[in-house]
Amino acid sequence: MTQTTSSPTILFIAGHWLGAWAWDEVLEHLNAVGPRAVAMTLPGLDANDPGRATKTLDDQAAGIVGELARLGVSEQQPAIIVAHSGANAPVSLVLDRHPELFARVVWVDSGPVATGSVFAPDLSEEVEELPLPSFEVLGQQASLEGLSAEVLERFRERAVPQPGPVLRQPVELVDDARRRIPTTLVCCSISGAQVRELAQAGHPMFAEVAELDHLDVVDLPTGHWPMWSRPGDLAELIRAVASSSD
Template sequence: MTTSNSTPTILLIAGHWLGAWAWDEVLEHLGDDRARAVAMTLPGLDRGDPARSTRTLDDQAAAIEGTLARLDVCGDRPATLVAHSGANAPVSLVLDRHPELVHRVIWVDSGPLATGTAFAPDFPQDMEALPLPPFDVLARQASLEGLSAEVLERFRAKAVPEPGPVLRQTIELTNDVRNTIPTTLVCCSISSAQVLDMARQGHPMFAEVVKLETVDVIDLPTGHWPMWSRARDLAEVIRSAASEAL
């Protein structure tokens, strides 16, 4: 795929336990923009990968960079990155290492990470991966609002355990240019007012938001997986944000 400055590539990256399949409904609703949108599965989340439990955040960041290269993304033709939930860690690494490749980053119920951050630094070393928890447990950690029994069944059937190294690894960021990339925060299970208040208070989940030079904040009230609960609306948000300031 090649793009021009007027039609940036959109790269969709889902969070923990998920692969490219998680974006199927959003892709359907992108209409004409679907031709420039690509969903990818991060290393460690491909069920057929025999080494998936050893994959790291560096492997995932390298895979994103490789996908961008295959899509002919470069400084003259930057892409829009869409990062849902736990995809924020490898995407934060890519923004730090190659900010020139990104036209805009769209965080979906997520946000940029700070250097020195790990998702679960104390995740036991003797555990290779974290399976998708029972839904009653997961619901105490992230909202399942808007997900039907059918969607939850598909989630359970397709989910791949999250590699332990990905959960334990601390990210190291050194390039402040990443903060100049235009950013869209899509706030779903946490409202924009709450997100901005947490950012001002220095909450580790959103502390980096105050460092961003250009931020658009959009409320899309639903649970933590809007690609299923509000796929059409999320597709419209992505389409609009990706086309902004072209």
């Protein structure tokens, strides 16, 4: 993989129900100290797109590739991609299809998915979209630690329902070169030690982690949305990762 002396572009992608806005506080901290950092909204998560509920994982992967091209990312100028939570499916597809475009991938309370993975295999074809559930239900699925009432209110107001096709589509991966991309896991709601243990045990959610050639694991203890609970600390961590990737 070609490396350059210039600082790589950092592309941020948030998980389910979220758009580029989710990273505003992180980017405010990060861009103040130098790296070129940009966030994008995945196809299907733009509230103003009338066809968004029909978008697929392939559409999302194509959207990421298009954004990389717009930013001037190439094999000679590879990017760092930062993926949070459910963004792991489309990002895993892009890493598989275009591994040469990446200097590093940073998974934020997330990780690479294995081929054949489906987020919601039992979701009926009749379900067009999945809205943000109640926080009582969501809190049983992922830690809300560190989120204030104000943050939760903003989350509720700005969340966009997740397209059904995205949740039902299997992730098909074919190129092992994706596993050679330097990788950082930022572990928040689950510790790095637990992630390593689960990966070595072959847990299906973490089995792909055990296949990575170049892995760094960093703990940032908080809930599942560290871009809101610890934005400054997350920004500093990513700045350090970017500096080490120059």
